[in-house]
Amino acid sequence: MPGNWRRFKGFFSLNGTNGSNSRHAWLHEEERALLPHHRNQNIESAIPPREVTKVCLRLRHLIRECIPCELEESQITRSHSTIITTKVIQAAREAGGERYGSCVVYALLVNMRWFQREAIVELWDADLHDLRAVACTVIAKQIIETEDDTEYLLHHVLLRRYSFLINQETTPPTNVIEKAVDLHAVRVIGSSGYQKCIAYLWRGWLVQDENDPSKFVDYKDKDNVNFIVHMDPDRMRAPRYQNAAQLLFSFIYLALYTIAINSINATGVLDAAEIVLYVFTFAYVADELVKYYKAGYHILGFWNAFNFILYTFLTVSLVFRIIGLSYWSDDKRHAEYSRLSYYLLAFVAPMFWGRLLLYCDSFRFFGAMLVVLKVMMKESVIFFALLIIIIIGFLQAFIGLDVAEDNVAGDSWFIIEAMLKAIMQSPEFDGFENFGHPYSFGLVLYYCFTFIVMIILLNILIALYNSAYEDIYENADDEYLALFAQKTMQFVRAPDENVYIAPFNLVEIIISGLFEWWMPKATYEFVNDCVMAVLYSPLLFVAAWLETRTAHTIRHNRARGEEDDDQVHEWEQFHEEIDFEAEGWTKTCDAVKPNVEEEPAVIEVRKLRAEVDELKQMLSNLGSAIKGKEDQPVEEAKSGKAPETEGDETRGETLETSEVPETLDVAEHPDEPEQDDEAEAQDTPETSAASGGDNKGGKKNKKKNKKKGPGGAGPSSGGPSS
Template sequence: MLYLPPYNTNFFLSPFNPIIIEQGNPSTWYNGRSYSGLMAHKTNIAGEMKHVVVRLSSLPIEPKEAIADTQILYTVLPTYHEDAIPSAIPAPEVTKIAIRLRYLIEECVPCELEPSSITRAHSRIITPKVVKAAKEAGSREYAACVVYALLVNKRWFKKQAMLELWDADLHNVRATACEVIAKQLIETEDNQDYLLQDILLKRYSVMVDGEQTAPANVIERAVDLHALRVTGSSGYQKCVNYLWRGWLVQDENDPSVFIDYKKKSNTNYWTHVDPDRMRAPIYQNATQIIFSLIYLGLYTGAINTVNPKGDLDIVEILLYVFSFGFLCDEFSKFWKVGRYYIGFWNVFNLILYGLLTTSLVTRFIALSHPLGDDDGQRGKFNELSYNFLAFSAPMFWMRLLLYLDSIRFFGAMLVVLKVMMKESLIFFALLFVIVVGFLQAFIGMDNADSNADATLFILQAMANAVMQSPDFSGFDAFAPPFGIILYYVFTFLVMVVLLNILIALYNSAYEDITDNAIDEYMALFSQKTMQFVRAPDENVFIAPLNLIEIFFLIIPFEWWLPRHMYAKLNDYVMALVYSPLLFVAAYFETRSAKSVRSNRKRGEEDDDTVEEWEQMEGEVDFEGEGWDKTVQSVKPDVEQDAATIEVKKLRGEVGELKELIERLLKKENA
């Protein structure tokens, strides 16, 4: 017999909580409850019962003789990959490691220091001994979560800097120290598989208010915290590159585990014609760019071929079908991810789709009127529809930037624009307060005057002042002399004070980004990669192909078709709709496979490339020619400055002199 942990309301069935059954009687439990009895009481269990698993490694402490005769029931109920992902290391242990690291950093950075003293190479503060001590904080058993715990500490110190403004600089420097140590741990790890699989991709949790946080890995956490030094480290970028190319993929049975793509060295072309490869971010991104260009082409064709009669041609129909697919994709992701999905580009796209929807609605209103009607309503609404369509042209072209951010030039510029828009919030907040105050003053003067209402004139004049084109002539007769004086003051505040503040903010933001342009681009690229990896969809139907999934797969089949059959059906449909792209992707993957095989023959890593300076490197023998000895004799010591070297040299000479004097004194005394 195997024993079942005591049944209670806090018992949660998962792959880590065993169900123990009697040999030959699987319906009977140790405590007398049957399987049907459990199902009847499943409302008392904390969580949805999806797994029934027996694991010998997780048995409770009982007499060993009790497990002599066993039967292991691996799956009684269906298992799904949507189940909650557990932390690879118990959350309390990760939290303890984070607290140990926090104590280490607080002792190493006891006071406010210049950030350069922390970040410079061969720092006096973050020494190799400190890095080694940080690695030992997790001991041998839990060493994999040390980098994650350092990122947790970075978040803690950043939060503490906001709460304790008097020590904000100190806490920010400590947060920087967390990044520096994490980067060194990543770059000094020799075991690549351990680095990728355990340190960077395993998900860990910490305890907050007695509960576990949502599990996350280092790749995700570094992107979320905008830890540029971590995202810019070599090991981190190698991992992101593997994820981007689809060389590391999530296990279908356990999404918390990333596995190596086994076929990347297979040179057979047809092996790579696999619809599952569309899950690789590189192919999803390429597909999005292609559809965006087609979408832009459809818009260009629609706006340049105006139909005076108001009829919808095939180009316009395709344009609105694409728009509907993109709109469904936005709502689907918002439904699955929640409010955290909302960002600048989402709002931007929704405004664009709103304009297109308005254009389509006005077109339908035009079509509801008869052709050649006397009042001309059909022509009026048809013209209005095209005006809305033309009004959205700048947004169509700007939307293309969203899918070009994987290119370094566009990516860096988008980061600059993003930071500038954030800095603009200060300007617009001040502008709003000033505009409301002066508007109320002008409206009050207008109300005191018995003449015609001048609200429209006031709004237009204030808008012109904000756009650096003030009109003073109109205020000569407006509540003299108060109107013109007030308008002069408003113009001075907006054009001289606020706009110069905005320019200064933009200049500061641009300098901050361009100084770290490479690191910012790598962080943006990592974020884009993680958006694809984190995508909630199991089957990748990129908009507008998601309409095929919705109307031809989900609605007619998903609700009744067995899961494995529905998955096969999805694969067949994906293979059909993506076939042109799959053939092209297979060609590039075949070429990549040849490169991987060549690298493995040379004993190099799979993504290694032979540069021109490496082509004849093997024909030069540095040691045999004596060149290595020459180089070592002239190599500078970068770990110590010249003054330190001279002091150490003088110290040695003083020591020799001391020994010589002691010997002379001994001889004299003798």
């Protein structure tokens, strides 16, 4: 279609220049990708599935080794975790090597699903497997947020589709964006890189390549300031424009209903507002049927069931109106069917207003509220299951008492109404004394039923709702981002090549029936472009105005060297005028900023350890010096040198004893006799001063002779004295 639109603009010279059961169950689960199955048939994995499987197994082994036992989840998820360290994240990056590194995040999501599945199979280790699944999301988020190359992150890591092998069969290719939404990996969805990709998809800056649906390409004209260039009807594929169109048509649909219900025609004839209302209804029904036909039952959800009930009531209302018109001559039946038709039309008013929430969930307030309601409804399944079982049991008991009395179940409606009032906390005990009279079995049963429902079950429901609300409230932002990502991907996976939003899909049905089966494809696409340009002209005018303004912003950002979606905030306006480093403010902040990467106790222990090591080194050096001084006289005596003078000996002994404490000498020379230590300790400056020079010299010579032994080379070692 873009080629046709360029040819159409070429007429005005306005072309832009920028411009087995278990096996099948596994496979069936993997087919639940957001992209419809018929679009996946010709898509292949960007990396051979066998290599992707190997990467998955490497990462599985890594995570099992890093988390060998049960831990607190906070130890895994907190910043600067001691479990998921930078080395672990780097090892995960290297699991794919240089060639297959782009599939690591996808492989982590596959492992997340494996561990979740293992937690269901091995209940005795469910907490451990759930913890490993959480670790997969933590590592994936870190890899996404620390990737500096934005283009590589968007086009190869997040949007490139990959497959792996299950029982030697290839799974349908999916990308990280789809996989994270399918698995509800809110931690991955909440990462900055993932949200940047979702924002680009929402704005239409990333679109699917028409020639290769497995790839996404950049919208080339996003920086083009030419107004007509952005009037391309193919821009209606952008999710934000589709959402805006759906929201606009929903308000028109509600306005038509309001006019129809407030202008009741007594004759029963359809007026203009009612005709348009039923045309819209038929268009919405056709849209739901086409989606179901093309995408399968996997797209069915709460809102599909909600809309089905609404459209059913409106269709029945129209049928009754037509039946009433067929009895034009019979005033009584004509009035009866017309009145019944209006009754049904008025009955669905709350559903009309509630339907707006489906299209308002892109706003944060409504989106967060819908997430809370969705989780609460899931939690209430337990309550309703117990309630149904109890109702059936007591209903059978009451009917049995009624039949036992007169063999006729004549009070069935009374019993059902009384039980419903008890559920609504408005019980009525009158009348149950007649069941099982005169023993009052019925009254006792009704008391028991009221107690179980009002005291036990309703408190269980309140507790479930409270628990669900607390769980969602703590993670409300990520839950909203997950809902927004899912909504974005629903638009991206639109199965139609030509985007005809209901009620314009009726025009598509007519064009397709008249031209598609015989007209050449290029001509047929050109016809669709022209028709959509006319139908969406008001919306395209607004879209072109917005995109022209955005193009100026993009050019300004590129001129500053920033990314296309960069916004200059108030606190960023004076960054160029202030140099914190030149002012010395950076050094001041570095001196006072806390170290959040390590615990204070760990920092103090490391500092103490460094001081202890330094002290040990000082003691070792000091001990070596002392030992060297003590060994020096022995070496001199062995070499035949003359002993030192008495003054030198006294001065050396005084210095030695003043510097070295007694305990240090014992620690460094544990093998020396205790007598030497005592003699050395007594040889202090005071004792040296009190004793005479001869006495000191005698003590010193005596000590030297003792060290030399009987074979020493002193005067006493010679022959007998003369």
